Amino acid sequence: xxxxxxxxxxxALAEAAIRAGVDAYYGYPITPQSEVMEYLMKANPExxxxxxxxxxxxxxxxxxxxxxxxxxxxxxxTSSSSPGVSLMQEGISYIAGAELPCVVVNVVRGGPGLGTIxxxxxxxxxxxxxxxxxxxxxxxxxxxxxxxxxxxxxLAFDLAFKYRNPAMILSDGAIGQMMEKVELFDxxxxxxxxxxxxxxPWATTGRKRGTQKRVITSLRLVASVQEEFNxxxxxxxxxxxxxxxxxxxxxxxxxxxxxxxxxxxxRTSMKAVQIAREHGLKVxxxxxxxxxPFPSKQIETLINNGVKGFLSVEMSAGQMVEDxxxxxxxxxxxxxxxxxxxxxASPSDIYEALKKFAx
Amino acid sequence: xxxxxxxIAGFGGQGVLSMGKILAYSGLMNGLEVSWMPSYGPEMRGGxxxxxxxxxxxxxxxxxxxxxxxxxxxxxxxxxKFENAVKPGGILIYDPSGISNPPTRHDxxxxxxxxxxxxxxxxxxxxxxxIVLGGYLKVNPVVSLEHIEAGLKKSLPERHHNLIxxxxxxxxxGASLIQRENFYKAAC
Numbered sequence: 001x002x003x004x005x006x007x008x009x010x011x012a013l014a015e016a017a018i019r020a021g022v023d024a025y026y027g028y029p030i031t032p033q034s035e036v037m038e039y040l041m042k043a044n045p046e047x048x049x050x051x052x053x054x055x056x057x058x059x060x061x062x063x064x065x066x067x068x069x070x071x072x073x074x075x076x077x078t079s080s081s082s083p084g085v086s087l088m089q090e091g092i093s094y095i096a097g098a099e100l101p102c103v104v105v106n107v108v109r110g111g112p113g114l115g116t117i118x119x120x121x122x123x124x125x126x127x128x129x130x131x132x133x134x135x136x137x138x139x140x141x142x143x144x145x146x147x148x149x150x151x152x153x154x155l156a157f158d159l160a161f162k163y164r165n166p167a168m169i170l171s172d173g174a175i176g177q178m179m180e181k182v183e184l185f186d187x188x189x190x191x192x193x194x195x196x197x198x199x200x201p202w203a204t205t206g207r208k209r210g211t212q213k214r215v216i217t218s219l220r221l222v223a224s225v226q227e228e229f230n231x232x233x234x235x236x237x238x239x240x241x242x243x244x245x246x247x248x249x250x251x252x253x254x255x256x257x258x259x260x261x262x263x264x265x266x267r268t269s270m271k272a273v274q275i276a277r278e279h280g281l282k283v284x285x286x287x288x289x290x291x292x293p294f295p296s297k298q299i300e301t302l303i304n305n306g307v308k309g310f311l312s313v314e315m316s317a318g319q320m321v322e323d324x325x326x327x328x329x330x331x332x333x334x335x336x337x338x339x340x341x342x343x344x345a346s347p348s349d350i351y352e353a354l355k356k357f358a359x
Numbered sequence: 360x361x362x363x364x365x366x367i368a369g370f371g372g373q374g375v376l377s378m379g380k381i382l383a384y385s386g387l388m389n390g391l392e393v394s395w396m397p398s399y400g401p402e403m404r405g406g407x408x409x410x411x412x413x414x415x416x417x418x419x420x421x422x423x424x425x426x427x428x429x430x431x432x433x434x435x436x437x438x439x440k441f442e443n444a445v446k447p448g449g450i451l452i453y454d455p456s457g458i459s460n461p462p463t464r465h466d467x468x469x470x471x472x473x474x475x476x477x478x479x480x481x482x483x484x485x486x487x488x489x490i491v492l493g494g495y496l497k498v499n500p501v502v503s504l505e506h507i508e509a510g511l512k513k514s515l516p517e518r519h520h521n522l523i524x525x526x527x528x529x530x531x532x533g534a535s536l537i538q539r540e541n542f543y544k545a546a547c
Contacts, residue, residue: 179395270420346425
């Protein structure tokens, strides 16, 4: 039976990890995501499902523990906030280069540097444009509610294993800290060793007589071999782009202008759209649930349906706005509105920006 | 239709966040959509604490707001900060202890509840926040006593369930203490 609870986003995510049958969590505390490990430590799933919860000595250690566990076909994850995720970038690139599935959660705070502990969305570029080195992509999910913090935990692992690719849950301090009603999905048992062997024929689970050696590495010294691998990755990314875009549209049917926003900005923007509608402005909201792959086709369709402009609302200096511009490809006016450094634009601030934009 | 946007604000340690949590849990028990958005950050250490609670029959858009239907105010700083954030015709409830400059707006329904005084007199300081909550629910019964009880059962660890009757007593006390300071009726 699914269960109704009032939880913080961070707690819902942690509970969902246990329920999704995750094998291992490695992490290091940092505000505003510390509740993830706190919740897991308290729940102590090692006693029930056998899930390992370990506080590592650093974020660098956490991500490399994830790398190791993922290599054995395990469902492994870590979570952190912006400065900690910066430390993980090398490991993430290696995991992408070794084609391993895992989930990294970033509950974003204001930056650069140590910045502030308040919510921000300034890690968009780091997440969807690289962060680590090399031509790689992270499947990026952007929860905008406590419910999605729980649901996307499972989805992220499903996608990561389906494509043998690291997945990122890009949340923010507001979604992590707020409490909402959440309907928790029924627990799924952790996979047995047999199931892991069946699902992950590539995993290094101990070589048996008569079986081929399995190598997990991101090192391919011969350029042509590396290029062949790069092409394989790009083909995989193309497939993900075609099949895995997720987004929500609100009041877009007759909209002349559309706000594009994810995470907690999508929530404040939802209210701004309500206010705008009350004032007779024909405005809708496009809420990307996947940031990579980005809902570019949806933007194209909206332009074909007569949308004249897109306002990208983000808690940053304007990062996603570049992807909106690329998708619009000159077919509509595109601008950015946002606050930075942990300051949240209120619904009325967004409405005022929208009014100016729609003029 | 229920769509109540509430700010609860006071000092850290007054039970502001837990009052909000109990209210939100009770709303959930009443089948409502709920959100609980705390101010979190360095200002919480010994400083002011506030939480935005929304109870609604519809999907909640923004958990972050700048204007509210109701403000529950427990210290002067919070009154200074939030008096002007209440929508015209809205409700402002405050505890007069420690308030040197009472609310001045005439377009609000202002109530006072002497919760600090009552809690001190009766040695009930631990359920101070429930006295305030009881006052609010008397003015705006957005959730029932049964829902609160169910909410308390859900939000308190089992070892504290023996404290539920005292909490309910606090709610009732608050309901008997709340006083109207002015009356405002929105122009029709």
